[in-house]
Amino acid sequence: KNQVEQSPQSLIILEGKNCTLQCNYTVSPFSNLRWYKQDTGRGPVSLTIMTFSENTKSNGRYTATLDADTKQSSLHITASQLSDSASYICVVSGQAGTALIFGKGTTLSVSS
Amino acid sequence: NAGVTQTPKFRVLKTGQSMTLLCAQDMNHEYMYWYRQDPGMGLRLIHYSVGEGTTAKGEVPDGYNVSRLKKQNFLLGLESAAPSQTSVYFCASSYSAGVHGYTFGSGTRLTVV
Numbered sequence: 257k258n259q260v261e262q263s264p265q266s267l268i269i270l271e272g273k274n275c276t277l278q279c280n281y282t283v284s285p286f287s288n289l290r291w292y293k294q295d296t297g298r299g300p301v302s303l304t305i306m307t308f309s310e311n312t313k314s315n316g317r318y319t320a321t322l323d324a325d326t327k328q329s330s331l332h333i334t335a336s337q338l339s340d341s342a343s344y345i346c347v348v349s350g351q352a353g354t355a356l357i358f359g360k361g362t363t364l365s366v367s368s
Numbered sequence: 369n370a371g372v373t374q375t376p377k378f379r380v381l382k383t384g385q386s387m388t389l390l391c392a393q394d395m396n397h398e399y400m401y402w403y404r405q406d407p408g409m410g411l412r413l414i415h416y417s418v419g420e421g422t423t424a425k426g427e428v429p430d431g432y433n434v435s436r437l438k439k440q441n442f443l444l445g446l447e448s449a450a451p452s453q454t455s456v457y458f459c460a461s462s463y464s465a466g467v468h469g470y471t472f473g474s475g476t477r478l479t480v481v
Contacts (some may be wrong), residue, residue, distance in 0.1 A: 260410070290469070299372075299458050299472030300411075345410070355426060356470075358410030 258283040260348050260359035268365045273336055277362045279329040279346030290347040291320050291331050294361070300345055303331070336366045370394050374459050374473035381449045381480045389444040389476050391459030399462045400442040401426075401470070402434060404455040411458065417442055418465070449480045 260281045269275050281289070288307045292300035304313045304320040306329070313320050317334045333340055346359040372393045381387055391400065398419050403411040413426030417436040431453060433445045442461075446453060456477050460470040 297475070299460075299474050300470075301472070302469035305469055355413050355416075358412075360408065360410045 258348075258350065258357050260346055260357050262344075262346050262359040262362050264362060265360070266363040266365070268367060269336055271336060271338055271366050271368050275333050275336060275364065277331045277333075277344050277346075277364070279331070279359060281327050281329070281346070281348045281357070283327075283348040283350050283357050285351050286324060286327070287349040287351055289320075289322055289329050290349070290356075291318070291329075292345040292347060294343045294345060296342070303344075333364075336364075338366050338368060340364060341366045372459055372461055372471050372473035374457075374476050376476060377474070378477050379479070381446075381478065383450060383480060385449050386445070386447050387449065387478075388446075389457055389459075389478075391442045391444070391461075391473060392440055393442075393459075393461040393471070394440065395461060395463075395471065396439070397461035397463055397471070398439075399465060400436065401460045401462075402432070402442065402444045403458045403460065404428065405458060405475075406455050414444065414457075449478075451480045454478060454480045 263278045290305045291303040294300040306322045308324040319332045322329045343361040345361040348357045375390045401416040402414040412428050415434040417423050420439040423434045435443045456475045459473040462470045
């Protein structure tokens with residue numbers, strides 16, 4: 257069964273600290289992996305999209321990595337800010353034209 | 369550039385009532401989607417459309433109907449609302465089914481009592 261598992265479920269960090277969120281997937285065949293940020297009461301916003309041939313992609317203080325062999329991805333947030341408090345969702349796409357598989361998300365809280 | 373606009377933002381329905389959720393996009397995207405988001409679960413696809421006049425079922429289509437009469441609009445209908453349809457509904461659009469980002473609306477919070 258195609259699944260996307262994220263860990264941890266929730267995370268609390270101090271402002272200015274770094275953190276790493278994990279995503280493991282069993283989707284096969286694999287097309288691409290996306291990370292979204294969802295603020296409370298808002299729709300998800302795309303952070304990165306990586307195909308199987310890409311290992312790393314950055315978007316400002318967000319850096320996503322992908323290991324297609326082990327079917328793992330991570331999202332690293334550098335120098336966290338209060339505005340980083342949100343849910344981060346890992347989404348995997350199989351063959352083109354198939355539905356996206358959404359993870360349940362990691363809820364990040366950044367405190368001052 | 370408004371992106372994806374959903375109306376209404378909030379709605380309370382009584383069991384058995386009907387309603388239509390409207391999604392409008394101004395990016396000339398071919399693909400449009402309706403998702404529902406429930407606590408502790410990932411977004412689940414209800415219905416989607418690959419172009420004007422086309423619709424297809426997603427993962428959880430029962431109890432919902434959709435229409436795509438115009439390219440920019442995608443309507444989600446509930447003919448007879450049930451408490452199990454209490455959820456947050458998100459519309460999204462994309463240029464294609466390939467490696468293109470989805471643009472999501474801000475959601476409609478629906479409560480069925």
